[in-house]
Amino acid sequence: MRTLAHATRTLDDPRQTYDVLGNLIAAVRSLGQVLDQVASVHLDHRDLAFTDVGDSAAGAAHADQATAALRGPAAELHRKCSGCRIPALRTNRLAPRGRAEETGPDRSERATCEQA
Secondary structure, X not given: OHHHHHHOOOOOOOOHHHHHXXXXXXXXXXXXXXXXXXXXXXXXXXXXXXXXXXXXXXXXXXXXXXXXXXXXXXXXXHHHHHHOHXXXXXXXXXXXXXXXXXXXXXXXXXXXHHHO
């Protein structure tokens, strides 16, 4: 994520945004998956959970609370990830042509001269 944040500080070409969104969606999806997996560990091993004073019932309750606390954000990330597909698809439909200063008559005259 740090690399992605650094790489997107300046983008020279709007077409790069489609790849950036794809990488971002994948990273968010992975983060949600990690949260789900950590939640599952708490749930699967709740019988091993104890408080500092050795209370297994309270330890199991804490494990359940930790599971719920992790699953909520994981589900929210999955929803957000699904919502990012539409902007990514719209970004993919963009067809940038070039900068305004590059599309004037001088550019087309240069192209004609270079082809000759």
